[in-house]
Amino acid sequence: MPIKTALLERSNCTCELCGASDNLSVFEVPPVVEPNSDKSVLVCETCLSQIEKNTDMNNNHWRCLNDSMWSQVPAVQVTAFRMLTRLAVTEGWAQDLLDMMYMEDEAKAWADYGVAADNIEEAAPTRDSNGTILAAGDNVTLIKDLDVKGGNFTAKRGTPVRNISLTDNPEHIEGRVNGVRIVLLTCYLKKMPLFED
Numbered sequence: 001m002p003i004k005t006a007l008l009e010r011s012n013c014t015c016e017l018c019g020a021s022d023n024l025s026v027f028e029v030p031p032v033v034e035p036n037s038d039k040s041v042l043v044c045e046t047c048l049s050q051i052e053k054n055t056d057m058n059n060n061h062w063r064c065l066n067d068s069m070w071s072q073v074p075a076v077q078v079t080a081f082r083m084l085t086r087l088a089v090t091e092g093w094a095q096d097l098l099d100m101m102y103m104e105d106e107a108k109a110w111a112d113y114g115v116a117a118d119n120i121e122e123a124a125p126t127r128d129s130n131g132t133i134l135a136a137g138d139n140v141t142l143i144k145d146l147d148v149k150g151g152n153f154t155a156k157r158g159t160p161v162r163n164i165s166l167t168d169n170p171e172h173i174e175g176r177v178n179g180v181r182i183v184l185l186t187c188y189l190k191k192m193p194l195f196e197d
């Protein structure tokens with residue numbers, strides 16, 4: 001049976017999130033290896049465009065999750081969970097619903113996967129003092145003298161720090177100065193050109 005036919009049957013021809021009955025289409029809930037109806041939800045255009053971030057969030061539209069989060073279908077639960085997580089940044093009611101939500105372990109792991117992917121996508125990049133994006137393995141130099149606490153020395157301006165590592169905090173990197181591994185503030189660093197002359 002085609003996925004859409006199965007979903008129309010499961011949902012009684014309505015959006016599984018908000019209940020609308022127009023412009024329904026299949027949304028495959030990531031990550032999808034082999035698309036099937038268990039991994040998909042039937043959604044209306046209004047829901048889909050916001051899920052896929054093609055239009056701004058209409059926060060009030062998502063009050064519908066108050067009902068659909070109780071769906072027995074894991075794919076619907078997962079989609080509801082992810083949307084509530086996005087909304088909870090600004091909407092207290094969304095956090096309240098999240099706190100009430102119940103999912104089996106398997107569905108919860110699936111839901112968390114998407115949230116983690118969202119966070120990576122939205123995480124601020126690490127930038128040096130000029131705003132240049134830094135990546136793990138880059139070489140940087142210090143743009144001012146820094147007292148290294150616990151290292152008992154001053155790292156001089158111009159000191160190269162090679163093969164840096166990124167941290168969870170976009171304002172911090174880790175690197176070796178005078179053989180000591182330390183955390184450095186990115187505002188005191190400048191990325192070195194790839195090829196030094």
Ligand SMILES: [Zn+2]
Pocket residue numbers: 015016017018019020043044045046047048
């Ligand atoms: Zn909808």
